[in-house]
Structures are given as C-alpha cells and as structure tokens.
Amino acid sequence: QQQVKQSPQSLIVQKGGISIINCAYENTAFDYFPWYQQFPGKGPALLIAIRPDVSEKKEGRFTISFNKSAKQFSLHIMDSQPGDSATYFCAAHRGAGSYQLTFGKGTKLSVIP
Amino acid sequence: DAGITQSPRYKITETGRQVTLMCHQTWSHSYMFWYRQDLGHGLRLIYYSAAADITDKGEVPDGYVVSRSKTENFPLTLESATRSQTSVYFCASSALAGREGETQYFGPGTRLLVL
8 A cells, every 4th residue: 555645656846937836645644754766877965854743844955845744745846947857756755763764656757948 | 894794795595495595683672673675665664683582573574484582683584475575674673772763774785585
C-alpha cells in the first residue's frame, strides 16, 4: 500500500514559470517530510525538508508548503530553470525510532527554454 | 572525501546467477539502506541496517540477501537473479541521531540487467 501519493507523474514548465508538485500522505505518525532531487544517471540528493510544526519553508527558489490538517505538502519551484530539469521525490519519515523513509513515485520535471 | 560509493556501476548477468552489489560509506553512518528504482514505482526499500550485524527487511526483500559485518560496508546479494530484478539499485546511509539523522545520502547507483 502506497503511503505517500505524488502527482503529477510528469510536468513540463516554461523557463521562468512556477513548477508545483504535490504529495499526500495517510500516516499521521510521519514527522519529517523531505524532497529529493535526482538528475539522470545520479542518485537522489536532499533538496529541502520540512517538519509538521511549520506551514512553509523556503530555500532560495524552492519552497515547501505544508498542510497538516489536509495531510498534504507541495514543492514550489519559482523562476524554474532548465537546470532544474530532474526527477523529484517527496518522502516521509516514519517517526521516532525509525530511520526509514517512504517515497512517492516521483515527478519528472522538464523546464523548456 | 569519497562519501558513499557503489560497485559495480553496471552489471549484466544471466537468470539464475548469483550477483553481489557492493556499497561502501566513509562517514561512519550507523544506518544503511538498499533501494531499487523502477519506472512507475519510484524508490522501494529492499533492506536496511541499523548497525553492524543488525539488518531488517524493507518493502520488497524477496530474492535478496544482505549482510553487514563492518559499519562501512553493506553488500546486497541476489541469490538467483531473475529478470524481474533488472533495475537500478541505490545504496544510502544516514547518521545515528539528531535532526540530521533523517537525511539519507545516496550512492550513484548500480544498473543491473538480468538476461
């Protein structure tokens, strides 16, 4: 049973536009929500992360919005650039005593000039 | 500053053969993980290890065996490879404790083709 649902599967955005990727979860025990970025031929790398006690976290052009009551969180990429073209995975940490992450299925983002 | 390395990077094998994928990390992280990545499935956890000699199953452990005799190494063995095990395999590690503990650092991956 997939515990983190990610959408869309693929996304095409024009350079300078806003990319939005959404994730929803079911398990209220999740306590940490990272986003990983993966370029072709490389391993995923942590991009930005948020804890459920805040509603938004911003790092440069990347922002996570978190809605605890709706059990949803999203990644916004402002002023999207061709170099942002990659696959993005949302994830959720299973809580105290666990070091496991549950990943969404990924979103392939293509930023076109 | 090697970080986390995987070998081989590419492997072609035949059905029924035993294959071992290697993972080595230089950070002394306690936790290590093996994932497989398949189109349409994202990253799925195969096995993980909390410390040397402590391992546990993840979401898709069938057909795989792991061991961890040393903190820095976490090999993954396919005892009798099947075509369904054709995939990209990623090893990852994370620190012992603290807020930074949840960050997993991934290796470059091993692309495995089973004919």
